[in-house]
Amino acid sequence: MRSSERYSGHESFVCRFGWLTKIHRAIQKDSSILRNDDLAIQTLGIGRNMVKSLQFWAESTGVIKANGEGGHQSGPLGQLLLSADGWDPHLESLESLWLIHWAISSKANLGAWNLVFGESKLTRFEREGLISALNQRGSTGTKTLATSTLEQHTSIFINSYLATVRNGDDTSWCPLQDLGILKASKTEDGRIVFNTDLSLPIGLSPRVFAIALIDYIGDVSNGGWTVDFKDVLKGSFSPGLVFRLDEYRLRDLIQVCVDELLKDELTFVDTVDTQSLVLRPGNLTSQYQVWSDVERHDYA
Secondary structure (H helix, E strand, O other): OOOOOEOOOOOOOOOOOOHHHHHHHHHHHOOOHHHOHHHHHHHHOOOHHHHHHHHHHHHHHOOEEEOOOOOEEEOHHHHHHHOOOOOOOOOOOHHHHHHHHHHHHHHOOEHHHHHHHHOOOOOEEOHHHHHHHHHHHHOOOOOOOOHHHHHHHHHHHHHHHOOOOOOOOOOOOOHHHHHOOOEEEEOOOOOEEEEOOOOOOOOOOHHHHHHHHHHHHHHHOOOOOEEEHHHHHHOOOOHHHHOOOOHHHHHHHHHHHHHHHOOOOEEEEEOOOOEEEEEOHHHOOOOOOOOOOOHHHOOO
């Protein structure tokens, strides 16, 4: 469990459709816009609490970051995805959403995300079970989280990923629902059970996996840039857990990286005695090394 986990700040709103592109464009025009509540409300066309929520999600995903002068600038994912020459300026592709899912689950240090995706300690759960587990994590000898905070945090997590009927209103749903990574089913006695079972992640591209893999190896290798295959599969905050990959799919993605995307930069040592990945960071292209050593923990 990471220290100082967060359970609030989202102001009871999920990261809504269009928010990230809207705030990224706004800070490009005026880096200090979020310092002026009235201007932000007028420019972004949303209420005060929504502005706070939008800032929370934009910073948590790495779309924007503090510029050191009291304002904001484009963050690692803002530069990669939403800049004029970015991969996906309008945030329309599933691969972009998988990368945003990676950023939130591995960096934002949000309690429910850490528990379900980062550590995979709950893969099948009921709402009350998730609330109870978060209560155990968030309460210490000197601090107890309010039940209302835990309930709200749980709702935000579920509503961020669970596909719902949208009734034609594209502005109120969270794009992460399109990933289909969280599902709900009803038991015979009427209880709703949520699950994040291993499945084929539709839209997860090899290049997004490569970014996550480099980021993960940089985090856990202590400068050695070598990691065991089993850690990539089941280690805390690993690509295997965050993307809900089984061993076969993980091997396929690694092989694409070794043969194509990270050729001559990544080696997969697969012998009877050893299964490990070795990365040579000095040869990496900036395209896949999105988070630098300095920025790696900006959102934790």
